[in-house]
Amino acid sequence: MYKFKILIGFLSFLITVYNSASAQSDTTLIRSHLKTLTKTPQFRNHSNIDQLNLTADYIRTVFKKSTDSVLVQEYDVDQKTYKNIICSFGTENKKRIIVGAHYDVCGDQEGADDNASGVTGLLELSRLLKGKKLNYRIDLVAYTLEEPPYFRTEFMGSYIHAKSLKESNAEVFGMISLEMIAYFKDDAKSQSYPLGILSVKYGNKGNYITLVKKFGSGEFVNQFSKNFKATKSILTKTFASPPSLPGIDFSDHLNYWKFGYDAMMITDTSFYRNKNYHQKTDTMETLDIPRMAKVIDGVYSGLTSLK
Template identity: 70%
Template sequence: MNFKNILKPTKRKIILFVGLFFISIFIFDSFRGCQAAEKSPVPADINLVREHLTALTKTPEFRNYKNLNQLNTIAEYIHQNFNKYSDSTSFQEYKVGEETYKNVICSFGTENKKRIIIGAHYDVCGDQQGADDNATGVTALLELARMLKGQKLNYRIDLVAYTLEEPPYFRTENMGSYVHAKYLKDNNIDVYGMASVEMIGYFKDEENSQDYPLGILSWVYGNKGDYITLVRKIGAGNFVKNFIEEFKDSNQVKTKTFSAPKFVTGIDYSDHLNYWKFGYSAMMITDTSFFRNKNYHQTTDTLETLDLKRMTKVIDGIFLSLIHLK
């Protein structure tokens, strides 16, 4: 008997059901009002954004795990900039074999017990500049540090620049975000939630500039890579729900939400996956990575390919979400 032929109709029904289920979620999640954009009290500075991106990408060596001196130089650059604005700045050091790697952390609103983690990795995959992946995320942290200084906050905000997110350490306990998330759990620290800032600088307005893990999603999202995506798993928790509402309400940049089970390709492709492992409400803010940016993990991932104006508005959206969260 040809089981392959028997299973074909059932498989098609399953795919159709899953597709329709996703669409029902996505239509609901992608709806946005047409209210005016909120004005930020401390807007992100596009000149500083360009300055940080240049410092992170135009380096003597590539900032990958093999070039420890370069990673340390970048960590020191992040630390120095954090230290301009935060009274609490530190390195979180840990060993991988005989080498020591560093996360860089700064905090705001330390009078509050419950905290929010905003994280981004500063290492790259292989021998390339990694402008979008992930100098954009680190630059967001550096600008957020400047913008958060002196703000009245309802939560403690920890900005964390991670090392070793990229292969060969991705999905291992050597990821900087795993080390940080485990530290929080081991010390019973009260965490409201976490957002990973993972590639936020690449936008395209041309037709067919956006791909998806399921082709059917183009029916809902369209085929232009002209938006930022807030990625969450089903049942992501209160922090994620509330952060997304605040981000959309700020109306800084065209925004869509991707809600799906964890098994969907790409939904856990960043540092937030380690906070999920320890039970925290966590999400990712992204331009959708390789589903849009074909420079992903290539030598062509350079500063010149980025849309700094829209990237700056993404940073404004994160900032406004953080200062408004109740």
């Protein structure tokens, strides 16, 4: 029996290694998704409900190529119906992980980095996860209404989703928010911080991806962060601070914190680096697709390496 248990453990290890090693995001598909999400007749903001619906339909169609478990979570705001799109893998597992990104934009702009990049990450993850043996259920969630005027309100798609998990007593191991994952610069002084002294530790080049967590994070955040960094797919820095520090909760993970879930954000640091933030200049032409692909590979490997 002891030898049998050792054999089972070894086989499980080999499966994990295979799943991690086989991750390779497709930059051609990434470009195609980014183009579809950003080069649209209307801007995908809260006022253009028809465009939001078209975007939601596209996300749903891509998700359905990888899994039959796809759900549309609808809710009403100001007599309009908005949609979160959810797809699931490893549904035989009770404990789940949420990976989310918002597909709406702030105002009249394409929102390539913010946050077509994060949504494209979800779409590519769905392809990579197809048919994989997983230790946890993984729900990929594309949220609506993250941006103003609904940011920090109960109308955020992520608030609606996190609340539904709590109300259904879902067993959630943790949550990851993909928030702007595609803007990189190797130039000196291309990276700023909420506190200038942080440049001494993190450097002044915007050439890395950041794993953002709050002090006192739990097992999921710490284990995933360790796994992500171990892949060495891309230069990675971990940033931990109190939630009160400006920017640390500027995305959908904040709502999972509200409901007591272990959550984190993966980001290129948003406006601390990308000056196209919430501007018409936030276009896919400004993005670093190869490094974005490496971020997605890191997420995939970090997830599939969890025990």
